[in-house]
Every structure is written in structure tokens, then in C-alpha cells.
Amino acid sequence: MRTIYTEKYRWFRHIIMLLLVVVLLPSCEKEEVNNDPILHSFGPSPALRGGELRFIGQNMGDVTAVIFPGISGGTVQVTEIIVVNEREIKVMIPQDSGVGIITLVTTRGEIKTLTPITYSEPILINKVSPMKAKAGDVLTIEGDYLNLIKRVIFFDNVIVEGDSFLEGQTRKKIQLTVPAEAQSGKIIISNGEEIPIEVYSDDEIEIALPWVSETLDLTGKKPGEVIEIMGTDLDLVVSLVMPNEDQIPFEVTENEDGQSILFTLPENMSDGVVVMIPASGVEVAIANIGMALPTNVVAIPAESLRGGDLIKLEGLNMELITNIIFPGINEPV
Structure with missing residues (x-):
């Protein structure tokens, strides 16, 4: 009987130990702390270029760079990061940043935003000079957010694409050569998107004609x-x-x-x-x-004519005569 009793309690101890392992193992897992940076949100979007962009999440102090998409391809990297606390950082939005997904570079890898950043900017034309131009002249357009412009349109849909702009396009200025096909009228600046933003000049540009x-x-x-x-x-x-x-x-x-x-x-x-x-x-x-015509034509002789007679015609601009037709005869002489 003693042997049976000992074996019974031995199995009971094994069952208790197994239950303790099952209960304690998840508890140990819960005690592990995740120190990876996690992004919850960012904003504002639409945003203003040159303004602040905030990122909210966990362990944001580990972010070392923020990579924006560029306006005309490529990327723009920002490394000047304002750490508000471990849950928030701020960066200044570059002027040449474009619409798209933002990448956060951290000490433990990269984090990409789930949604693209977009922008809200008032594209403006403040001045166009000269107001009287000739094909081949340099036309200067001044305003704001002109770095977003990809085409300039003259009257009657004469288009100058962005790759033909003169070097030095900035947020405040565009320069281009007036095309030979340009006509007088208002000009339009466009961001070239599928549904474009188009802004008209206030006044008409006078294009010189011969x-x-x-x-x-x-x-x-x-x-x-x-x-x-x-x-x-x-x-x-x-x-x-x-x-x-x-x-x-x-x-x-x-x-x-x-x-x-x-x-x-x-x-x-x-x-x-x-x-x-x-x-x-x-x-x-x-x-x-007004066409010159033979005038004051006189036939000599003019009467009592018979077939075979010689007739002399005199007058002005006689060298312009190419044919002579007699009455009743269809074929010219």
C-alpha cells in the first residue's frame, strides 16, 4: 500500500509542476518590453512646405532621419529633428518635397507612413515681365510656390514644358524663353497634374508681331x-x-x-x-x-476687215495680253 501511495503523489507533483509552467510562461512573455520605434500618426496633411510636420508614436527619439519624396523624383532627407519627447518628434518640411510616402530612419530599421503626405499651397503670380515681349525674349514670372510649376501656357495653347525653363527655377521665380509660336494674351501656369492647378495672369502679355x-x-x-x-x-x-x-x-x-x-x-x-x-x-x-490690266486698247484698222488682214493693237500694259478672241470664234488667237 505504501508503494501505491507514493506513486500516486509522485504523479500528482508532476501535474502541479506542469500547470505552473503553463501559467508562468505567458507571464514571463508579458514582462518583455518592446523598445522598437512605432509610428501611430503624423500631420498635418495636407501640409505647407516650410512648415512643421509632427510624428506621434513610441520611442520616437530613435529616429535619426526623415526621408520625403521629391517634387520631380528622388528623395529629400531631413536630419535636423526636434525631439519633443519619446512620443513625439518634429521636422521642417523641405521646399522641394513632393507628394508620397514618408520614410523614418531609426536605429532599428525604417518605418514608412501608411498614407502619403499631401500639400496645400496657394500658387500665385505676382508679376510678369516684360509685359511687351518678342519671340526669343526671356520672360520672368514672379510669385509663390512656383517651384511646383511644370508648364507655362500661352494663348491658343502654346505650351512651354518645365524642362525648357531656364536654369534656376525657385519657389519665387520662373524664367523661360518666349516661344516663336506665342501670341498676345494671358498666360497660364500649371502644376502639370492629371487634374491640374492652373493660375492665370491678371493682365495680357503683348507679343510683338512683324x-x-x-x-x-x-x-x-x-x-x-x-x-x-x-x-x-x-x-x-x-x-x-x-x-x-x-x-x-x-x-x-x-x-x-x-x-x-x-x-x-x-x-x-x-x-x-x-x-x-x-x-x-x-x-x-x-x-x-489691284491688278494692272491692258487699257486704252485701239485696233488699227478697226473696220472693213477681211480674213487674213493684219491688225495692230495699241494701248497701255499690252504686255499683259496672253490671248485674243474674235467674235464667233471659240479658239483664241
Whole structure:
């Protein structure tokens, strides 16, 4: 009986010890402390570039750098971190930071925000200069948050993309070359997004056009005659168009009196307006043509004519005659 009693209590002791292990093991696990940095939230978002951004979590003092996405690709790293306490840090948002996920670099690895940071900025145009410009001139746009701008749009949707801006685009200024196709009107600056923010200039920009001192009257002029017309900014002309819409060769020259455009009247000239056209496509009238015609024509002899008789025609501009048709005869002579 003693042996049976001892064995019974021996098994009882084993069961008690096993239960103690099961109970105490989770208690030991609960006593372990997690010292890893943990991010709970950040803000504000939308945020203002140049303003403060706060990160709330645990063990935030272990954060050594904050990496923002860049506006035009790449990243922007901030290492100047204000540690408020172990639960909060602050950083200044860089001016060239973009929309996207932020990465916190810690002594134990990296933490990424679950949501992207976005921005709320009032893109402004304060000044555009010069207000009168010519193709090839440098146009300066001043305002705020212009570092976000990816395109400038002139009247009639003439676009200058950001990669064509002159070097030195900043938050306060953009410079670009006025394109040859630009026309007078308000300009638009755009951030180039799928649903873009677009801001118009208050006033219209005047883009120079080729100009002539006076519209010439070419009435009575004949094919082959050379015409010279004085003007300004004639170097902008890309085509010269006759009334019948034919383009003809021309030459722009410069002398002490300024610029002049020269062209030869073609054989197929007709009545109407001669226009010059710059790259913008705006037509500028330079001359009106009233066709020279044969006048004061007299036939000698004019009476008692028979087949085979020789007739002499006299008058003005007779060299312009190309055909003669007699009454009752369909074929020209």
C-alpha cells in the first residue's frame, strides 16, 4: 500500500509542476518590453512646405532621419529633428518635397507612413515681365510656390514644358524663353497634374508681331516687279502669302533706316491682300493688289476687215495680253 501511495503523489507533483509552467510562461512573455520605434500618426496633411510636420508614436527619439519624396523624383532627407519627447518628434518640411510616402530612419530599421503626405499651397503670380515681349525674349514670372510649376501656357495653347525653363527655377521665380509660336494674351501656369492647378495672369502679355509702316497699294503693278516694304520685327516672318494663297519667296534686309521685306510679284498674281505670317500664325497685311490690266486698247484698222488682214493693237500694259478672241470664234488667237 505504501508503494501505491507514493506513486500516486509522485504523479500528482508532476501535474502541479506542469500547470505552473503553463501559467508562468505567458507571464514571463508579458514582462518583455518592446523598445522598437512605432509610428501611430503624423500631420498635418495636407501640409505647407516650410512648415512643421509632427510624428506621434513610441520611442520616437530613435529616429535619426526623415526621408520625403521629391517634387520631380528622388528623395529629400531631413536630419535636423526636434525631439519633443519619446512620443513625439518634429521636422521642417523641405521646399522641394513632393507628394508620397514618408520614410523614418531609426536605429532599428525604417518605418514608412501608411498614407502619403499631401500639400496645400496657394500658387500665385505676382508679376510678369516684360509685359511687351518678342519671340526669343526671356520672360520672368514672379510669385509663390512656383517651384511646383511644370508648364507655362500661352494663348491658343502654346505650351512651354518645365524642362525648357531656364536654369534656376525657385519657389519665387520662373524664367523661360518666349516661344516663336506665342501670341498676345494671358498666360497660364500649371502644376502639370492629371487634374491640374492652373493660375492665370491678371493682365495680357503683348507679343510683338512683324509690322510695316504702311500697307502699300500695288494697284497697277505687274508680274516680275520687285516690291520693297519698310517695317519692324520683320525677322519674325516665316511666310509671305499672295491673295490666291500661294506662298512666294521673300528676303528681309536691314539698313540704316531699319528693316525691309523684298519680294517679286509672281506671274499668277491676282487682286487682293498680301499678308506676312510669323510662327504664331497671325496674319499681318502688308499690301493690296489691284491688278494692272491692258487699257486704252485701239485696233488699227478697226473696220472693213477681211480674213487674213493684219491688225495692230495699241494701248497701255499690252504686255499683259496672253490671248485674243474674235467674235464667233471659240479658239483664241
